[in-house]
Every structure is written in C-alpha cells, then in structure tokens.
Amino acid sequence: MQLTVIKIGGNIIDHKDKLSAFLKDFAAVKGFKILVHGGGKIASELGKKLGIEPNMVNGRRITDAETLQLVTMVYGGLINKNIVAELQSIGCNAIGLSGADGAVLPAVKRPVAEIDYGFVGDVESGHIKADLIKKLLQYGLAPVFAPLTYDGQGGLLNTNADTVAQEIAKALSQYMTVQLIYCFEKRGVLIDANDDNSVINCITSKDFMELKSRDIITGGMIPKLENAFAAITQGVQEVVIGQAEELAALISGNAGTCIK
C-alpha cells in the first residue's frame, strides 16, 4: 500500500486559482492520500477586522486564547470545509479533520520556557490514532487535516502544518509505504538561491551536513530539512520538497528535491 501525504501552505491557500489548480492535481493522485493544509493570511486578516492583534514575542507568533478561537474557526472551519467541498466536486472523497476529531492528533501544550507560545501543541507521536486514519483511507476517503491538535483535556492547540504532516506520515508508515511531499515557494532546495533552476535533485544526510557547512543551505530551510531527515529515520520512505504547481512530478521523482 502506497500513501502520499502532501502539505500545502499559505502561498497556495491564499490564492483561489492556485488552490483550485492544486486540488485538481491532488484529486488525480493515485493510491491513498492525505492533505495537510496550513493557515495562510486569512486568519490574520480576519483577526485584524475583529481587533485581534497578532501577538508576537521575539519574532514568534503567540497563540493566545482569542487567537486560538480565530484559528479554530478559520483553519478548522472556513479553509478546511471549503477545501473538502471543492475536492468532493472533482471526484475526490475528502473528509476534513482537526486533531480533536477521533482524538486523532493528541498533543501537549508546549511548556513555558523562555517564551510562552500560548495554545501551541507539540504532537505526542506515539499516540496518534493511525488506525482510524488507516480505516478512513481504506474506506476510500482522503483525509484533509487542519493544523490543529488536541490537548486531551477538551482544548484544541495550534500546531505547525509541516509538523502535522510529518507526524501523520511517520505514524502511518507502520502500515504502509509513505511518501511525504512538502510544498513551498521554491521548486526545491536550491544551490543558488537566486536561480530557480538550480534545484538539488537529491540530498542525503551527509550532503546536508556539507551544504550547511558551506552556507548553501541556510535559514528556514535548515529546520525543514531536519524535519525531513527525522521523518526518514522514523519510517517514512521518502520526503520530497518542491512546488505545489509540480505535484505530479514531485510524486514521480521528476521535480523537487528528494530526501532519502
């Protein structure tokens, strides 16, 4: 059994036409598939209208109680249900889920250290309800996850969508062969940040060390790749990083950067 777990972020969600094009490609993916979506700008824009100011500490966004309600509405309701409805209309039997549904994604509220992130959840990897996800897949459904986890005590928590995708991919790898696709702005990991055609086809753990030391891989790409390697060492067959516009090619190995 082959499962493809695909994560999309704001650069797709925020553009109706790009989202529609992506969903068509997602609907065409063969085999078991799962979509994990991030938040995008909609929550911030709606928050502004409601007078909920983004709460930033040391450049990090804090999820206070008001923001948690906001993201529950926007991620779990508006974005999730509209994606599901659109997928249904193009023949993909999608089902939208938050981490509280079936308690599928249990998490612990991040402990307060230097920064209190508020209602942010760190997934409890060992307790993901992978059996429920498997049953939904076997029924012919394509689960669509909002980046919301469940605290075990009646509350939802805000969780990074990359992490949600990675945790689901790892958990399902006990039952099936899992390919994890991270869609982001670039066509892949680039040798030259200014040249979109300088995509590195494949990166091993050794390559990663070397590219980091030569400052070719820097900034936000470092945690992304660390996440990818963590997934690989915990059962995921393959991680591919690239552009949502090239989904079919990412899956077939003809685009993006492959991490093995």
Added chain:
Amino acid sequence: MQLTVIKIGGNIIDHKDKLSAFLKDFAAVKGFKILVHGGGKIASELGKKLGIEPNMVNGRRITDAETLQLVTMVYGGLINKNIVAELQSIGCNAIGLSGADGAVLPAVKRPVAEIDYGFVGDVESGHIKADLIKKLLQYGLAPVFAPLTYDGQGGLLNTNADTVAQEIAKALSQYMTVQLIYCFEKRGVLIDANDDNSVINCITSKDFMELKSRDIITGGMIPKLENAFAAITQGVQEVVIGQAEELAALISGNAGTCIK
C-alpha cells in the same frame, strides 16, 4: 442496534455551563449516538463585529455569500470543533462533520420562488451517505454534525439543524432502530403554554390534528411536529421533544413528549 440522534440548538450552545452539562449527559448515552448542533447567537455576534448585517426578507434570514462563509467558520469550525474536543475530554470519541465531509449530506440549493433564501440547502434524502455514518458508529465514534450540507458542486449550504437531524435519523433507520430527540426550550409539548408542567406525554397523528384544531398546538410547534411525524412515517422508531437538561429521562421515556 439502537441509535440515538440528538439535536441541540442555541439555548444550549450559547451557554457554556449548560452546554458542558449537556455534553456530560450525551457522553453517558449508551449505544450508537449522533449529535446535531444548531448555530446559536455566536454567528450573529461575530457577523456584527465583521460588519455582516443579518439579511432578513419577510422575517426570514437569508444566507448570502458572506453569511455562508461566516456560518462555515462558526458552525463548522468554532462550535463543532469545540464540542468535539470537550466530548473527547469526557470519554466520548466524537468526530465532527459537515455535510461536505465524505459528501455525507448532499443537498440542493433551495430554488428561488417568492423568496431567494440564498445559500440554503434542502437535503437530498435518498443520497445521504448512511453507510459512512454507520461505519463511523461501528468504529466507536460519535458523529457530531454542524448544520451545513453539501451542494455537489464544491459549495456548502446552510440547513436547519432540526432538518439535518431528521434526515440523518431517517437515513440510518434502514440499518438500526433510531430514536430522534429534539431538544428545545420547553419541557415538551404543553397543553397550557404558561404551565411548564402541562407536558403532553405522547402524541399520535390523530391527537396532533385535534390539538391543532383546538389551537393548543400553534406557531413554531406545528412544523416541529410535522417534521417529527414525517420522520416516524419514514422509518424512525420514535421522536421525543423536550429539554436538553432532561436528556436521560427523554431517552428512557420519562420526560418530554413522545411522538409515535
């Protein structure tokens, strides 16, 4: 197999303490169970903050495009996911659904006649995905439905929660014995509207005709009872109307008005 379908409305949803008490009682219900929740005041209040004015025509609320987005957020996200999370915390394995999830509740946009209700859906009874709901129940899940249906063309539709509950109850009655519980403000159908203790224990179709002709049953109670009788004639074993505060007694036949 015994299934209890329970509908709650704004008089419970809008009060955090009443909702928590009800959810405890719901979690304690034995056998298969489904919760259908309405909207309550939260959507109107949020709409006001966002400058979305309630659009009323001849005293009926119209669901325009903005309002549809609002109720998708509030019903499908905020209310639904918070109810699911709270149920999970008290040992009830809930899963939140809109009509688009698994295309479980297909509907047609109400045709424009004298009034254009906007994005309001009339459920296509014959096409409800009862098999999926049954599978979720058999897995040990308690589905929690937001009053949103699916138009088959990528859109959600706003649908009365009483109707959603009735349609689900009817559809599942092909597989199991179904009891449908409508929770509302009163303890049941009253002989004397000013006396909360004048609850009629049981109403037959013949009683209903007579009570209507004597103006004992009037106003909003008439469509509610018509819905109840429609459910009975289409497979539902029993409908009970009463107060959410008396849930266990409604189920056991010791409170509320029973329609058979």
